Amino acid sequence: MASIVKQENGRYKVRYRTPDGKDRAKRFDRKRDAQTFANTLEADKIRGTFTDPREAATPFSKVADQVMAGKLNLRPATRARDESLIRCHVLPAFGRVAVGRITRPQVQAWVSDLHEGGLAARTVRECYRILSGIMSEAVLSKIIPQSPCQKIALPRADHTERRFLSSDEVERLAGTFERDEALVYSAVYLGCRWEELAGLKREHLEPLRRQVRIVGTIERAGGTYNYVNLTKSEAGRRTLRVPGFLVEILAAHLARAPKSEWVFPAPEGGFLRYDNFRRRVWGPTVAGAGFEGLTFHELRHTATAIMVDQGADLLQVMRRLGHKDIRTTLQLYGHLFPNREDDLNDRLEAVFRAARVSNACPTDVVGLLASEAT
Structure with missing residues (x-):
């Protein structure tokens, strides 16, 4: 039970013990305030919602460090991206603020400032996702009673910026790549990410079954590229059926490609590194073909558009793309699906x-x- 002691200076000290056995004290000028605090403490203990006021005074930056350190299963590239967003956009606003003093209006104002400052809607949403995750962990750890990240208005992702090629444009584009034609076709007709294609090994191809296994990726973290195996629980780990024409294209590609464990090896050997490929091959080739500014990832958007145009449903698209949640597919590509009422x-x-x-x-x-x- 919390106890209240009147001190010689006329103030009132509330002594209490946290559920984990730590002795704490807090001082008040008025007895009424001390009694209210003590009653609230005991009620919170009974409800199981007790949070230590000292813990709530912890700077947000320290809580963020603790949360990120506890994320043991993050892939290196994901960790590097999240830490960069925290460093550039989250800590400048909340780093020195006591985690228990961050309010919902402050979070909403921060989101609005990021968006109005010119940050892309998708990046703003990613920053908010990270902040919300840290606050949720703080609630679970009994550092704060509830998260301020509730019912926050977020900017809508702008789908108009995405570029989609027609099948005729894909054919024209692929024809301009001498060595990497099969890579372009695979991106469009499999819907794979760059890092999945770069990490595709010959042993993952099953031409007789007309399928390919996506089990690893090439990821960049701290300026270094590494091959990372996808865990069996990850949605990105999947087996894709391959159209017959693409099986033939891949077979011809492998027959003339240098001997390597990779399906799409770098000219000098080893796996492809995106920055080198973009600078030496992709950028000059797409510009010369009349597709100035086209990104490799927009081939994945093109793949989705072609699938939807050919009657694929939302679940088929989600599985093909390797999305973990169908809501992601709906958010990114829901506007492509026709109204068939x-x-x-x-x-x-x-x-x-x-x-x-x-x-x-x-x-x-x-x-x-x-x-x-x-």
Whole structure:
């Protein structure tokens, strides 16, 4: 139980013990405030929502360091990206602030300032995701009672910036790449990320089954590229069916490619490094073909557009792209899916009419069909 002691200077000291056995004290000018604090402490202990005021005074930067250190399963590239966003955009706003003093209005103002300052909507959302994750961990660790990251208005991602090529444009683009034609076709008709294609090994191809296994990626962290195995629980680890024409293209590519464990090796051997490929091959080639500014990742967008145009549903696209959550697919590409309400209504109409005919008495069928035909 918390106890209240009046001190010689007229102030009131509340002594209490945290659930983990630590003795704490807090001083107040008025007895009423001390009593309110003590009552709140005991009520929070009973409800299981107690948080230590001293812990809540911890600078956000220290909490962020603790949370990031505890993320043992982050891939090197993901960790490097998140730490960069924290350093550049999160800590300047909240680094020195006591974690318990960060409020929802402050978070909303921070999000708005980032967006109005010219930061891309997607980057703003990533920064908020990181902040929200740190605050959620602080709640779980009983550092703060609740997260200020609740019902925050976020900028919508701008889908108009994405570039999609038509199948004819893909054909024209691929034809301009002498050595890397198969790489372009694979990006478009498999929908893989750059790092997945760069990390694709010959042993992962199964031409007789017309499939390819995506089990590893080439990732960059701290200026160094490394091959990283995807865990079995990661959505990116998947087996893709390969169209017959692409099987033939890959077979021809491998027949003339230098001997290597990689499907798309670098000219000097080893795996492809994106910065070198972009500077030496991709940039000059796409510019010369009339596709100035086209990024390799936009081939993945093109793959999605082609899949949707050919009737793929949302779940098929999600699995093909290796998204962990269908909400990601919907957020990024939901606008590509056509509104098929009229087609759905026609199908429902057909089901209803067929059921009426099959359940009508034989003597009524002719009349029913005749009435529906008029």
